[in-house]
Amino acid sequence: MVKNAPRSLTLRERMNRPNVAGYVFILPFIVGLLVFTVIPFFTSLYLAFTEYNVLSPAKWVGLDNFRKMFYEDKLFWTSFWVTFKFALIQVPVKLTVSLLVALVLSRGTKLTSYYRAAFYIPSLMGSSVAIALLWKQLFAFNGVINQALGMLGLPSNQRWLGDPKTALGVLISLGVWQFGSSMLIFLAAIKNIPASFHEAAIVDGAGPVRRFFSITLPMITPILFFNLINQVIGSFQAFNSSYLITGGKPLNTTLYYGVHLYNRAFNHYEMGYGSAMAWFMLLVIAAFTALIFRSSSAWVYYESEGR
Amino acid sequence: MVTNLKVQRRISLTVYHGLMLLFSLLMIYPLLWMAASSVKPNGEIFTKASTLLTDSPSFEHYTTGWRGFGGYTFGRFFSNSLLVAVISALGMMLSSAVVAYGFARIRFRGRQFWFTAMIVTMMLPGQVMMIPRFVLFNEMGWVGTFLPMTVPAFFGSGFNIFLIMQFIRTIPFELDEAASIDGCGKYSSFVRIILPLIVPSLVTVSVLTFMGSWEDFMGALLYLNKPHMYTVAYALKMFNDSSQADYGATFAMSVLSLVPILIIFFFFQKQLVEGISTQGLKG
Numbered sequence: 284m285v286k287n288a289p290r291s292l293t294l295r296e297r298m299n300r301p302n303v304a305g306y307v308f309i310l311p312f313i314v315g316l317l318v319f320t321v322i323p324f325f326t327s328l329y330l331a332f333t334e335y336n337v338l339s340p341a342k343w344v345g346l347d348n349f350r351k352m353f354y355e356d357k358l359f360w361t362s363f364w365v366t367f368k369f370a371l372i373q374v375p376v377k378l379t380v381s382l383l384v385a386l387v388l389s390r391g392t393k394l395t396s397y398y399r400a401a402f403y404i405p406s407l408m409g410s411s412v413a414i415a416l417l418w419k420q421l422f423a424f425n426g427v428i429n430q431a432l433g434m435l436g437l438p439s440n441q442r443w444l445g446d447p448k449t450a451l452g453v454l455i456s457l458g459v460w461q462f463g464s465s466m467l468i469f470l471a472a473i474k475n476i477p478a479s480f481h482e483a484a485i486v487d488g489a490g491p492v493r494r495f496f497s498i499t500l501p502m503i504t505p506i507l508f509f510n511l512i513n514q515v516i517g518s519f520q521a522f523n524s525s526y527l528i529t530g531g532k533p534l535n536t537t538l539y540y541g542v543h544l545y546n547r548a549f550n551h552y553e554m555g556y557g558s559a560m561a562w563f564m565l566l567v568i569a570a571f572t573a574l575i576f577r578s579s580s581a582w583v584y585y586e587s588e589g590r
Numbered sequence: 591m592v593t594n595l596k597v598q599r600r601i602s603l604t605v606y607h608g609l610m611l612l613f614s615l616l617m618i619y620p621l622l623w624m625a626a627s628s629v630k631p632n633g634e635i636f637t638k639a640s641t642l643l644t645d646s647p648s649f650e651h652y653t654t655g656w657r658g659f660g661g662y663t664f665g666r667f668f669s670n671s672l673l674v675a676v677i678s679a680l681g682m683m684l685s686s687a688v689v690a691y692g693f694a695r696i697r698f699r700g701r702q703f704w705f706t707a708m709i710v711t712m713m714l715p716g717q718v719m720m721i722p723r724f725v726l727f728n729e730m731g732w733v734g735t736f737l738p739m740t741v742p743a744f745f746g747s748g749f750n751i752f753l754i755m756q757f758i759r760t761i762p763f764e765l766d767e768a769a770s771i772d773g774c775g776k777y778s779s780f781v782r783i784i785l786p787l788i789v790p791s792l793v794t795v796s797v798l799t800f801m802g803s804w805e806d807f808m809g810a811l812l813y814l815n816k817p818h819m820y821t822v823a824y825a826l827k828m829f830n831d832s833s834q835a836d837y838g839a840t841f842a843m844s845v846l847s848l849v850p851i852l853i854i855f856f857f858f859q860k861q862l863v864e865g866i867s868t869q870g871l872k873g
Contacts, residue, residue, distance in 0.1 A: 295775065298775070298776075298777070299775045299776050299777075301696050301697055301698045302698045302699050304692075304696050304698070304775075304776040304777070305692050305696040305697070305698025305699075305700075305701060306692075306698060306700075307692070308688050308689060308691055308692025308693075308696065308776075308780075309689050309692040309693060309704055311685040311688060311689055311744065311745045311746055312685075312689040312692075312704070312708065312745060312746050312751065313704065314745060315685075315742065315744075315745020315746060316707060316708075316711065316745075318726075318745075319719070319723065319742050319745065320711050320714070320719065322722075322726070323719045323722035323723050323726060324714075324718070324719070324722070326722035326725060326726070327718055327719070327721060327722040330721065330722065330725070335725075337725070337728060384613075387606075387610070390606075392603075392606075392607070394607065394610070397614070398610050398613075398614050399863075400855075400859065401614035401615075401617050401618050402613075402614070402617055403863070404617075404618070404621070404852075404855060405617055405618075405620075405621075407801065407851055407855060407862070408621075408805075408848055408851055410805050410807075411804075411805040411807075411823065411847065411848065411851070412805075412807050412823045412824075412826045412827050412844075412847070413624075413826060413843075413844035413845070413847045413848050414620075414844075414848075416826065416827075416830050416840060416844055417620055417621075417623075417624045417841075417844060418620075420627075420837065420841075421620055421623070423636070425636040425637075426636065427620075427623055460617070460620075464866045467863060467866045467867050468866065468867060470867070471867035512713075516713065516715060519715070520715050520716065520717050522717075522808060523807055523808070527807070527827060541717055544717065544720075545720075548720075548721050549724075549812070554721050554724075554725065557721050558721050558722070561717055561718045561720065561721060562718065564715065564717065564718070565714075565715055565718045568715050572713070
């Protein structure tokens with residue numbers, strides 16, 4: 284830039300300096316970050332140590348919320364384990380299904396785009412209220428599932444949503460049904476693998492199974508890693524399916540952590556307690572994410588490392 | 591030998607397509623069943639749950655369902671949803687484009703810091719923000735209005751900013767340089783050069799935002815408290831609670847609530863698939 288000492292910069296020139304223009308452009312992001320993320324983040328941290336019902340000012344209670352959580356609120360632990368179980372089953376099942384379907388789809392044919400659409404549509408609609416209500420009816424006592432089982436000559440008198448043993452499974456099935464978007468991400472990754480890798484392996488006499496484990500799988504581990512983190516974070520925050528389909532019943536076997544948190548905060552107006560619960564969840568999610576990140580050097584392959 | 595291989599290939603291809611068709615049908619079946627149930631008489635929905643067909647199809651459920659509840663028809667709920675989703679999509683598209691340009695094309699001091707902040711906040715679980723945001727909006731007197739469900743969209747979101755940035759990076763720098771030689775400043779080169787070229791990514795962002803907003807149940811649950819403000823997602827839940835026995839009407843309104851999603855899918859399939867696929871790129 285030419286320094287022009289005697290003449291001061293015009294407004295136009297000033298506004299076009301990188302350090303000014305840059306901030307002008309990202310201003311919406313900075314304001315949003317402060318107002319909708321940073322301030323709420325610290326407010327929530329503060330509220331976690333208070334008793335607050337929105338109407339009267341927050342009252343500092345120290346660690347009391349956490350004491351209540353760990354020692355008094357039985358539903359806290361119930362909902363924690365329900366969510367843990369939900370994530371522990373749903374994440375691997377959903378990832379396996381989406382990876383398998385992506386593999387099968389990667390063999391492109393004329394009909395591939397139709398299959399892809401059929402597998403993908405559910406994940407576009409899956410989080411809607413309409414689908415939650417539909418799922419409730421599919422698994423009703425006289426719903427499609429039981430009638431289909433009856434037609435196949437299998438026992439058809441299962442109360443899927445009323446039985447503590449099966450209710451969570453129904454909610455997991457809804458989650459797995461929406462494997463479409465992680466499938467698309469896998470599919471994009473598989474298509475990115477250079478064809479020459481497979482060609483060379485075929486010349487060397489490697490069969491399809493060997494090629495999957497020696498080429499495809501290692502090459503897509505970064506995407507697997509990404510999908511895994513996404514799914515774990517998402518599963519821990521699940522809300523809609525439990526709230527809309529089972530309401531946490533039967534015997535609280537489907538009471539997600541998020542639903543319990545919502546009930547305490549917005550039905551009982553215990554905003555302080557709810558914030559403490561939210562922070563506990565944040566720490567749990569952070570711990571799991573860190574664990575996955577730590578483990579990643581052992582199983583995620585990055586091409587640039589040239590291992 | 592050659593014909594043998596050909597036959598083998600044909601058989602394996604037939605098996606492949608047979609299995610894929612079966613699996614596709616299985617995936618779509620719940621949706622077909624919902625659509626079929628919405629035109630069956632209430633008495634038949636569960637007694638003949640195993641069949642999609644009915645002898646006496648009728649659109650009666652659509653007219654009874656449309657009447658809604660609390661003195662408001664579903665027409666009201668649909669226009670509420672449309673308003674919220676369109677405003678959110680527009681706000682998200684504009685703000686994310688502006689911020690993405692700043693990050694992608696201008697080298698300013700602190701750029702790396704803010705960019706890292708953006709990536710970090712993308713991983714923050716939303717439920718940690720739920721209570722304090724509610725408290726904030728409550729203090730501002732926004733509870734009971736559409737503002738909490740629309741205004742945040744005007745400040746961009748990490749994922750969408752990132753998606754547009756990836757797109758801007760594919761545009762050659764020479765274009766910006768040529769514009770700057772011709773006397774274009776940063777602002778006019780954004781509006782005149784970059785903006786017209788990133789339209790595909792703007793479509794992706796608005797379509798994804800529209801759908802997210804259309805299906806948003808949590809926002810409505812937290813912030814809407816009067817029937818005349820209900821969005822379709824929330825109205826559907828309330829309607830189902832209030833008309834437990836009228837399954838047909840609930841199904842009919844459920845089908846209608848999914849129509850916009852289907853329309854978007856058919857018109858913007860390419861953008862959606864690309865948008866979702868690039869999600870992985872940041873990993």
